[in-house]
Amino acid sequence: MEKLMMKGSEAIAEAAVRAGCRLFFGYPITPQNEIPEYMSRRLFEVGGQFVQAESEVAASNMIYGAAAVGARVMTSSSSPGISLKQEGLSYCAGSELPVVVVNIMRGGPGLGGIQPSQSDYWQSTKPGHGDWHPLVLAPSTIQEAADLVMDAFDLADEYRNPVMILGYGLIGQMMEPVAFREYQPREFDKSWTTCGCKGRPPNIVNSLYLDPNILEEHNHAIFQKYERMKREEVRFETFRMDDARFCLAAYGTVARICKTAIAQLRDEGIKVGLIRPITLFPFPEAVFREARVRWILDIEMSMGQMIEDVRLAVRGRTPVHFYGRVGGVVPTPDEIVRKVREMYKEGVK
Template sequence: MAEKVLMKGNEAIGEAAIQAGCQCFFGYPITPQTEVAAYMSRRMPKIGRVFLQAESEVAAINMVYGAAGSGVRVMTSSSSPGVSLKQEGISYIAGAELPCVIINIVRGGPGLGGIQPAQSDYFQATKGGGHGDYRLVVYAPSSVQEMVDLIQDAFDVADIYRNPVMVMGDGMLGQMMEPVEFKEREAKQLPSKADWAATGLHGRKEHHVINSLFLQPEELEKHNEKLQKKYAEIEKNEVKYEMYNCDGDLDIVLVSYGTVSRICKNVIKMLAKEGLKVGLIRPITLWPFPKKAFEEVVDRTKYGFLSVELSCGQMVEDIELSVKGRKPVNFFGRSGGMVPSPTEIANKVKEIAGGAR
């Protein structure tokens, strides 16, 4: 068993990426994720890998495009406004079907906003913040350990589906320190890159062109249809979620992700003492969204669902699409970097349920 070490979330991201085989990192400093780049700047050159601080976020994501096109494992990291600047490049990467990992340690917005934690990039991450019909796989860890574990998953899933994968944590997760274990993992059987990578390192035998430009509409439509089939496979195979305290009949089900879900678990324990049975659905993949989890509880939930977020309700519509009007979907959130207390959330639950029994 590997020894646990105490690490800040942002630094744990960097070490997890290195242990997952990341060969290149391109980034640009922005609070609250700058320590990811700082850690990689210290570690990557010492082990013969590439670290480069780009002149901008736009440059960084296009460097990712180039490295991914050569078939190496590559990562970039940023925080909310920086990820906005990367969106055109992310769309190009998705269109060219290149694997890479993108870290977003979310801060409050819109605009420059503030540097405190938020979850207000949910739409940007899950609905395709750039142009065109594309999707990112989006992971939302709730602890530093889970973030470390999901980094390895992110690189593997990116390679399996030739698609960019985002790991999205709020600023608290990037800045908090927790004990983490870098576990030895069984190597997955991953598809060869020889049939598409633009380098001889992967044994290619013919000239490959990395491209997302299709000037003939028939060709572009065919390419989009191919992408949609791939996204359907991802929805079928890669959904991750946690169900907490969801056995039996329920008064209400909380829905939250990331560090907010940890607060919600405390709320559930508080309300149990007041006679309310409350469950939690925690999406670990924000896309694909865990619709199946709602099917498991919708008929056993008396008062419906409460989405708890560090945003103005961006996840609500995905919950509504999953519930399909069968039960009410309520919302409680804080924004701008404000974090709700367990008491605030508990009071909202009691308001919906008509008071504690």
């Protein structure tokens, strides 16, 4: 496979096209503009359509429409824009529509900043209104981003549910070598789509259920899909956990920074490993629960969001500590080394 040096945003866009995505609806916001820019050139080359929507709200409803007629469709945005897209995404979840959405996070709250941040863990894994989750995939390299985008479209179709790719400036703006795998198209049932009712009774794509009993049933049906995701789709990476006495928990590029720190700490004789969730929903609970370590240090570019899921996973059996940088400040390997060294010396339990 030929390797190409690509920006993360462009690799994400190209992977989508190679996975059969022919429609993109988006709205400019830094730091993800390279995705709509790339799509605006690329999609017309392959007979697709690109619309620069009037707002994120509109874009999230355009993907709803395109998914309703069975198209592979994607949108992308960054944190404040994802807040606006929550409307359409909730309707997609309620109407069981397969869509892929890319969130290149930035700092908040409010307008926040544009530098790398993981402050959308909550609004990604535990999103807008209603009982629902997207399946959330968090790549740590550009290669993984490209691979996960291809998987995202299949997962969206498999579960008829939104799938989110969660990155930030480090993933979106960075360039690394990428080799696109040959995408193998799979067949999915599309008999539910609203493409004209020739030869059958009309189909309805809808999330309105005025009868409480029926809505309750619908909620249970959606959550059965999430239970299946928890059984079948959990992904994570472990790094030097075999003999680890201490464990770092981090996702995305932060996990790579942790690996650099771990190499140094191991040289000092501190046996520390890493668990990197790749699916943030469904969260890899078992691997955390089963880790036989003295403590877990959760490291995020947020005030501590994923840590709630780590704590729920270990059910109080393992102490979970936190180290975070926010506002767009990226933690360095050195500061992680210092933090772990400190905890080690103080005998933190």
